[in-house]
Amino acid sequence: MTEITSAVIIGAGPMGSAIAIGLKKSSPTIALQVIDPDITRWDALINAGISTTQHLPNPIISEAIVIAIPPQAFGGFSENNPQLEHYTGIIISVMAGINLSALTNQLKTSQICRVMPNLPCAINEGVSVSIFAPETTQENNTLVRELFSKPGLFLKLVERHTLPLLYYTPQWQLLRTSLRNEFENWARQHLADYATDQCGNIYWSYEIIEFSHSTMWHPT
Known part of the structure; x- marks a missing residue:
């Protein structure tokens, strides 16, 4: 079929x-x-x-x-x-x-x-x-x-993977508040989506998406 x-x-x-x-x-x-x-x-x-x-x-x-x-x-x-x-x-x-x-x-x-x-x-x-x-x-x-x-x-x-936003260096740690503010700003503009846990850690996701479109039919 x-x-x-x-x-x-x-x-x-x-x-x-x-x-x-x-x-x-x-x-x-x-x-x-x-x-x-x-x-x-x-x-x-x-x-x-x-x-x-x-x-x-x-x-x-x-x-x-x-x-x-x-x-x-x-x-x-x-x-x-x-x-x-x-x-x-x-x-x-x-x-x-x-x-x-x-x-x-x-x-x-x-x-x-x-x-x-x-x-x-x-x-x-x-x-x-x-x-x-x-x-x-x-x-x-x-x-x-x-x-x-x-x-x-x-x-x-097809796939979705959620990962924590890691701060690898002390310099990154200093930017933690600024990064969170930026994430919030993006979310308000519907430019990004993310989650946080009880400790305020940011989690982001990447997705693998399959696209398809039929060319067999067109609206009249």
Whole structure:
């Protein structure tokens, strides 16, 4: 399998609807079904030719699941839909605030990734950012990349390493306060990101990111 041909999107709010409609535009042949108990959210989806229903199928036969519900609703939803624990495809979360560890533990699967694609899907251009659980297969990595690179640029976080800022000499130690002030100034301008521990030590990170973009489709 070289691309996802069917997917279930859980949630028909602004985020879920934007993703569903955007994916339908960028991948016209994909079979989408959106799950949401609130039928008042269905009109735009139905007009876009997307199937809607109130309940998650059992069993789930789609190749991918996109979870696009508010994070506070996730615990109750997963408990009320035990068929998720038997699902063998890739599960894509666009929920903010729920990390990969929590997702894999709750859903009992290693085939998980987090993606933030709702704006690129909504406007058919932009950047989708992703991070995958360590045991996600290469096939599922590729399927998600191909799916979300069509509306825009797709970024995958391959590695991230966090290191302490070390002061190797007495002269560097004298600059410690100035360096921290500079880091804070960069952060206020959104030019840098860093963390500190209880002792005030600065930790910085470097990342290896994979870029991909589909040239097969252009918005009209």
